[in-house]
Amino acid sequence: MNAQRKIIETVDITKVYGMGDISVAALSGVSITIAAGEFVAIMGQSGSGKSTLMHILGCLSRPTSGQYFLDGEDVSQLNKVQLAGVRNHKIGFIFQSYNLLARTSALRNVTLPLLYDHSNPRKQEEADAKAEKLLEMVGLSGRIHHQPHELSGGQQQRVAIARSLINDPVLVIGDEPTGNLDSHSGEEIMNLLHTLHAQGTTIVMVTHDPKIAAHTQRTISLLDGKVDFITHNGHNNTQQKQVKHETV
Amino acid sequence: MKLSEAASIAWEAILKNKVRSFLTMLGIIIGVAAVIIMVAISAGTEATIQEQITSLGSNLVFIQGSMKRGGPGQAPSGGLVFDDAAAIEEGVSGVTSVVVEQNSSSNIKYSDLTLADISILGTTSGFPSVRDMEIADGRYFTDKEIDRKQKMVVLGAALATELFGEEDPINQIITVGTTKMTVIGVMAEKGLVGTTNYDSYIFMPITVVFQKFTPSQFARFLGDSIRMIYVEVDPDENIEDIITQTRLLLVKRHDLTLDTADFTVTTQQDIISTQESTTSAFRSLLAWVAGVSLIVGGIGIMNIMLVSVTERTREIGIRQSVGATPDDIRLQFLTEALMLSVVGGLIGIGVGIGGAYIFGSLSDMRTVVQLGSVALAFGSAAIVGAFFGYYPANQAAKLDPIEALRYE
Ligand SMILES: Nc1ncnc2c1ncn2[C@@H]1O[C@H](COP(=O)(O)OP(=O)(O)OP(=O)(O)O)[C@@H](O)[C@H]1O
Numbered sequence: 203m204n205a206q207r208k209i210i211e212t213v214d215i216t217k218v219y220g221m222g223d224i225s226v227a228a229l230s231g232v233s234i235t236i237a238a239g240e241f242v243a244i245m246g247q248s249g250s251g252k253s254t255l256m257h258i259l260g261c262l263s264r265p266t267s268g269q270y271f272l273d274g275e276d277v278s279q280l281n282k283v284q285l286a287g288v289r290n291h292k293i294g295f296i297f298q299s300y301n302l303l304a305r306t307s308a309l310r311n312v313t314l315p316l317l318y319d320h321s322n323p324r325k326q327e328e329a330d331a332k333a334e335k336l337l338e339m340v341g342l343s344g345r346i347h348h349q350p351h352e353l354s355g356g357q358q359q360r361v362a363i364a365r366s367l368i369n370d371p372v373l374v375i376g377d378e379p380t381g382n383l384d385s386h387s388g389e390e391i392m393n394l395l396h397t398l399h400a401q402g403t404t405i406v407m408v409t410h411d412p413k414i415a416a417h418t419q420r421t422i423s424l425l426d427g428k429v430d431f432i433t434h435n436g437h438n439n440t441q442q443k444q445v446k447h448e449t450v
Numbered sequence: 451m452k453l454s455e456a457a458s459i460a461w462e463a464i465l466k467n468k469v470r471s472f473l474t475m476l477g478i479i480i481g482v483a484a485v486i487i488m489v490a491i492s493a494g495t496e497a498t499i500q501e502q503i504t505s506l507g508s509n510l511v512f513i514q515g516s517m518k519r520g521g522p523g524q525a526p527s528g529g530l531v532f533d534d535a536a537a538i539e540e541g542v543s544g545v546t547s548v549v550v551e552q553n554s555s556s557n558i559k560y561s562d563l564t565l566a567d568i569s570i571l572g573t574t575s576g577f578p579s580v581r582d583m584e585i586a587d588g589r590y591f592t593d594k595e596i597d598r599k600q601k602m603v604v605l606g607a608a609l610a611t612e613l614f615g616e617e618d619p620i621n622q623i624i625t626v627g628t629t630k631m632t633v634i635g636v637m638a639e640k641g642l643v644g645t646t647n648y649d650s651y652i653f654m655p656i657t658v659v660f661q662k663f664t665p666s667q668f669a670r671f672l673g674d675s676i677r678m679i680y681v682e683v684d685p686d687e688n689i690e691d692i693i694t695q696t697r698l699l700l701v702k703r704h705d706l707t708l709d710t711a712d713f714t715v716t717t718q719q720d721i722i723s724t725q726e727s728t729t730s731a732f733r734s735l736l737a738w739v740a741g742v743s744l745i746v747g748g749i750g751i752m753n754i755m756l757v758s759v760t761e762r763t764r765e766i767g768i769r770q771s772v773g774a775t776p777d778d779i780r781l782q783f784l785t786e787a788l789m790l791s792v793v794g795g796l797i798g799i800g801v802g803i804g805g806a807y808i809f810g811s812l813s814d815m816r817t818v819v820q821l822g823s824v825a826l827a828f829g830s831a832a833i834v835g836a837f838f839g840y841y842p843a844n845q846a847a848k849l850d851p852i853e854a855l856r857y858e
């Protein structure tokens with residue numbers, strides 16, 4: 203992959219919740235750039251706007267102002283239907299609470315995104331074969347027909363990871379993917395994400411755990427809806443404190 | 451998402467909640483079954499009426515007296531009298547037979563048994579023939595016996611059983627009021643004719659009824675009053691002509707004009723028409739009831755679908771997060787509503803046809819399942835499903851992905 207290719211570029215993104223008197227500014231001017239193949243952690247106190255940012259990066263919501271270029275395309279002004287298409291084709295989202303369909307097999311959960319791929323309808327066998335391969339990769343080849351309630355939390359999260367990869371996304375986003383797991387299962391999930399990263403997948407994930415963040419290349423810390431500082435992990439341990447963004 | 455995929459998702463959702471799905475469909479099932487059964491009943495009734503027309507023919511004219519009270523101290527004037535019948539038979543051409551009827555009631559005694567208030571029908575000899583009634587046992591009285599005011603009676607089937615049980619009623623003597631009379635015959639069972647149950651009547655020569663049960667101080671001047679004259683006409687003659695002749699003859703005899711006539715003339719055809727208009731009113735009432743129950747069924751579907759959308763908010767959020775568009779979500783829930791009503795409709799068809807059959811064999815009402823009603827009911831069920839499924843489906847489609855995912 204081309205390291206120069208920008209997968210994410212946000213320009214002064216803001217997000218204001220609520221209208222009128224009681225509006226909350228969850229993000230107030232976030233400009234970040236993430237290159238193809240990067241593995242980035244997002245940290246920050248509770249309420250600092252991490253999830254809000256992830257939702258925007260994951261095209262689940264639109265910024266109130268500012269621009270967001272995903273893989274070179276400005277997606278900040280797209281309508282609901284177009285955003286759904288972008289989610290379907292370009293993004294894999296991993297949630298803290300797995301968000302698998304209940305009473306639905308691991309296999310069907312993994313193939314779910316393909317159901318909504320209108321531009322490229324696949325045969326069931328083709329979809330199943332791909333999903334089986336991904337389930338095998340996440341170490342669940344023996345659990346293909348199990349339903350979520352028959353799986354452990356770590357296993358469910360691995361099904362969710364397989365699902366996030368079925369559409370060959372340009373970007374995988376995790377909002378505290380290890381947040382509901384014990385440290386051992388969390389470690390397994392991180393190893394899996396490492397493998398994906400090694401294969402060239404661009405990953406952005408939120409975490410509260412500095413040990414988990416240390417797995418990644420870069421940590422972006424948010425404070426009160428702004429980028430506080432960015433840390434490069436592994437290369438050197440000196441924290442490069444970024445110039446704080448001016449208030450918008 | 452293809453329709454087949456939407457259908458299989460919908461089908462799975464229905465199966466995951468069998469009991470609730472069934473309860474949701476219940477309204478549609480009842481509605482569809484009600485339409486089919488009700489149409490089957492009215493079609494059956496109509497078929498029965500049609501058969502009556504064919505069996506009775508349209509060559510019977512009924513003349514009914516309508517009594518006009520005179521002023522104070524005056525005798526009640528008008529109405530039909532016995533001699534009118536003979537006059538019609540002689541004076542109107544194309545008449546094949548004239549039968550007269552007068553009603554009364556009295557107690558009947560046989561050995562220890564007394565039956566109170568039994569309906570008496572005084573008639574002339576042609577009565578069984580014009581009313582299409584059979585004699586099961588013995589015979590009816592003759593004109594000669596009527597002239598001689600013979601004290602003889604014929605019993606309705608039910609009345610005969612009540613009075614005599616297993617015993618043979620023929621030639622037994624019973625007491626009607628205070629008069630001893632001989633039983634000479636028993637009518638075959640007839641069932642209801644309109645609202646009249648002839649099976650519990652006692653039949654006797656009309657002359658005996660005049661003498662013993664409806665004596666009148668005016669009879670000497672005005673003639674014996676009668677309730678009804680049946681005129682049977684030659685089917686080849688023009689019935690309207692005969693009716694006109696009869697009316698003219700009667701008003702002349704009664705010293706009246708056509709406008710002040712003290713009788714009404716109806717034909718078998720008129721009676722059938724009234725009956726038909728009654729059934730068609732009945733039928734449209736049933737159609738309304740059935741239609742309303744279909745709508746109630748549709749509201750039931752809407753209700754459950756709204757609950758279902760709320761309950762499955764998270765599922766909707768998950769589907770949206772992996773790329774489902776509002777149209778995909780709408781299609782999914784619309785398909786589910788449509789499938790609920792179509793499956794409900796199919797079950798309703800089964801229940802309706804089965805119900806119509808069972809109803810027809812358990813009651814005396816006849817039922818004829820109409821293919822059109824099956825199609826109509828099923829079609830309406832599908833339309834109702836689509837109509838009432840649209841709102842919940844639209845609510846689902848409008849959900850915001852993040853709100854939906856956050857829903858607990
Ligand atoms: N739907 C909403 N309506 C109103 N305010 C919201 C909404 N969602 C988030 N907020 C507010 O925006 C701010 C940022 O929330 P966000 O969920 O992004 O924080 P976070 O960094 O993910 O926190 P945590 O670590 O607890 O998950 C918070 O003050 C929150 O109350």
Ligand SMILES: [Mg+2]
Nearest residue numbers: 252253254377
């Ligand atoms: Mg959060």
